[in-house]
Amino acid sequence: MATGKHTDRVHHVHGRLHGHPHAGLREWSEHGQPIVELTDVSSGYRQTLGIEHIDLKLWPAQFLAVVGPNGGGKTTLLRTILGHIRPREGRVEINAAGGSSPASMGYVPQLEQIDLTFPITVEEVVLLGLSRDRRWYRRTGAEERDRAHEIMQRLNLLELGQRQIRELSGGQQQAAFIARALLGEPELILLDEPTSGLDIRSRDEVVHFLHEINHSGVAILITSHDLNWVAAHLPWVVCLNQRVIAEGDPQEVFTTQVLGETYKGEMVVFQHGDMIMVGERPHSPNGR
Amino acid sequence: MLEPFAYEFFRNGMIASIIVGAVCGYVGVYVVLRRMSYIGHGLAHALFGGAVLSTIVGVNFFIGAGVWALVSAVLIHLISHRRLVGADAAIGVVTTSSFALGVAVVSTYRKFTLDFEAALFGNLLGITPVDLWVIAATAAAVAFAMIVIRHQLLFSTFDPEVAPVYGISTGRTELIFVLLLAVTIVASTRILGVTLVSAAVVIPPVIGRYLTQRFQTLLVITPIIGAACAATGMYLSYFIDISSGAMIVLTFALVFFLVGGRRWLRGSR
Numbered sequence: 001m002a003t004g005k006h007t008d009r010v011h012h013v014h015g016r017l018h019g020h021p022h023a024g025l026r027e028w029s030e031h032g033q034p035i036v037e038l039t040d041v042s043s044g045y046r047q048t049l050g051i052e053h054i055d056l057k058l059w060p061a062q063f064l065a066v067v068g069p070n071g072g073g074k075t076t077l078l079r080t081i082l083g084h085i086r087p088r089e090g091r092v093e094i095n096a097a098g099g100s101s102p103a104s105m106g107y108v109p110q111l112e113q114i115d116l117t118f119p120i121t122v123e124e125v126v127l128l129g130l131s132r133d134r135r136w137y138r139r140t141g142a143e144e145r146d147r148a149h150e151i152m153q154r155l156n157l158l159e160l161g162q163r164q165i166r167e168l169s170g171g172q173q174q175a176a177f178i179a180r181a182l183l184g185e186p187e188l189i190l191l192d193e194p195t196s197g198l199d200i201r202s203r204d205e206v207v208h209f210l211h212e213i214n215h216s217g218v219a220i221l222i223t224s225h226d227l228n229w230v231a232a233h234l235p236w237v238v239c240l241n242q243r244v245i246a247e248g249d250p251q252e253v254f255t256t257q258v259l260g261e262t263y264k265g266e267m268v269v270f271q272h273g274d275m276i277m278v279g280e281r282p283h284s285p286n287g288r
Numbered sequence: 289m290l291e292p293f294a295y296e297f298f299r300n301g302m303i304a305s306i307i308v309g310a311v312c313g314y315v316g317v318y319v320v321l322r323r324m325s326y327i328g329h330g331l332a333h334a335l336f337g338g339a340v341l342s343t344i345v346g347v348n349f350f351i352g353a354g355v356w357a358l359v360s361a362v363l364i365h366l367i368s369h370r371r372l373v374g375a376d377a378a379i380g381v382v383t384t385s386s387f388a389l390g391v392a393v394v395s396t397y398r399k400f401t402l403d404f405e406a407a408l409f410g411n412l413l414g415i416t417p418v419d420l421w422v423i424a425a426t427a428a429a430v431a432f433a434m435i436v437i438r439h440q441l442l443f444s445t446f447d448p449e450v451a452p453v454y455g456i457s458t459g460r461t462e463l464i465f466v467l468l469l470a471v472t473i474v475a476s477t478r479i480l481g482v483t484l485v486s487a488a489v490v491i492p493p494v495i496g497r498y499l500t501q502r503f504q505t506l507l508v509i510t511p512i513i514g515a516a517c518a519a520t521g522m523y524l525s526y527f528i529d530i531s532s533g534a535m536i537v538l539t540f541a542l543v544f545f546l547v548g549g550r551r552w553l554r555g556s557r
Contacts, residue, residue, distance in 0.1 A: 082453055107453045118321065118446050119501045128443050131454035137438045164501050184454070 033095050035060050035188050035219050041090030043080040050076025052242050063214045065230045066223045068240035069263050074223035078190050106181025106189040110196055116166045122176050123161040129183030151179045155209055171202030175209050191222040207233045227278040292526040301412040304423050305518040308476040311427035312488035313514025315472045317506055320493040322445050329486040330379035332473050334360040336482045337386035339407040340393045350422050354474045361470040365463050410481035410533030419478055426475040430468050480533040491540040498547045517543055
């Protein structure tokens with residue numbers, strides 16, 4: 001297994017955001033207990049194993065991306081961590097920082113999986129994040145609403161609170177679902193392909209929100225197909241194709257060999273200064 | 289104008305229609321948003337077997353048909369979640385076999401034809417004061433239960449993928465909802481019959497969606513639309529020689545085409 005995994009106990013990521021407003025030092029520590037720990041986990045639906053023998057640790061305040069091909073097990077991994085799928089083998093441990101209680105998790109699914117024609121306002125979507133505290137129907141309290149407004153303010157959604165969710169741009173819709181996840185005050189947020197189907201401006205909005213959240217100490221795990229977006233903005237990546245092919249800083253991990261093994265095809269990696277670009281080899285007419 | 293109200297059967301029928309229109313509309317909001325219209329339609333048809341058998345055996349309609357509907361609802365829920373067959377096919381199997389059982393029994397006991405026509409198309413004359421109380425109590429219980437689980441219903445309807453992360457069991461919520469739908473349909477069958485009752489569940493929420501894009505408003509206006517259309521249809525059926533169930537559904541349809549046509553003319557979705 002190729003790996004670029006650091007041996008340092010504290011990870012510092014400098015100047016990796018290429019002019020992003022949140023560029024600069026970010027760090028997470030491998031001291032103490034990981035917030036998520038998968039030990040030799042195999043998991044999947046029915047007879048099919050989506051992931052096999054996965055060892056993975058996610059530390060408090062870490063920002064980690066999982067990349068891999070369709071059917072490579074990214075969503076299975078997320079659902080196994082969320083507890084939607086029980087692993088066939090291995091152990092999944094979810095820990096709050098410094099304790100053994102389950103960490104509160106927020107989850108942001110792919111936008112494509114949500115019926116965006118549903119008649120619901122942005123504020124109503126965000127307030128669904130209080131659901132852990134309300135088993136039965138009760139009115140939303142003033143304090144809860146203030147907390148929701150505070151989070152919406154952080155994500156530039158306050159002005160849009162009474163708009164229908166379908167009236168927003170893709171980036172704003174993602175922000176609304178991220179705000180819903182934040183309202184539960186999670187220590188970890190899982191996002192399934194948050195940039196899927198978004199234009200370049202919306203992708204920039206999403207990364208802006210995610211870095212802001214990560215800076216406040218929330219661990220983030222995302223899946224993505226967008227290798228260049230991951231290389232440009234994220235400090236740590238796991239290449240997954242049923243098994244972990246490689247893990248580490250995208251600068252070290254995104255090589256022709258690792259990506260070729262992950263995607264089972266020829267990938268081209270360009271290096272320009274500290275920038276990495278991943279491309280496809282053009283199709284030649286004679287098939288070579 | 290007020291002549292029909294001089295008759296007790298009409299007053300009972302009018303009150304029952306208003307209650308049925310309102311509760312079907314309220315439950316129907318979730319039916320339409322969860323894209324479960326076919327379950328409402330299927331459950332209503334499945335009910336026919338239970339309605340017929342309860343008449344033959346001599347059991348009270350609400351008890352016989354109610355038990356039958358609840359069993360059908362659980363069967364449909366279980367089969368559609370096994371993923372061995374699609375939900376539509378599962379409903380087709382349960383619905384048509386139950387309906388066919390009813391037809392088979394009817395063809396054997398032809399002397400009950402009038403009662404079975406009432407089961408199929410509803411019968412205004414059949415609403416007794418006891419029926420009225422049963423319909424009112426059922427509607428109140430369904431509305432109360434729907435309000436209590438409103439939060440789970442909203443979350444699991446809008447975003448079933450994420451609801452379990454917040455401790456909401458989408459499967460259990462759907463089962464409770466299908467059972468409430470079954471109870472609502474049983475209570476409404478006296479007025480509309482098994483063939484027409486699904487219109488009361490589906491059409492008012494669709495009209496409501498044309499009029500508002502706000503969920504909270506939809507929950508308020510849809511029962512009002514349902515009750516108003518049902519009352520209007522009931523009233524008109526006294527003067528026009530058309531069965532009350534058919535007239536109520538025709539009123540729903542007329543309002544649907546008027547509101548939908550107005551939106552279409554304005555060029556909005």
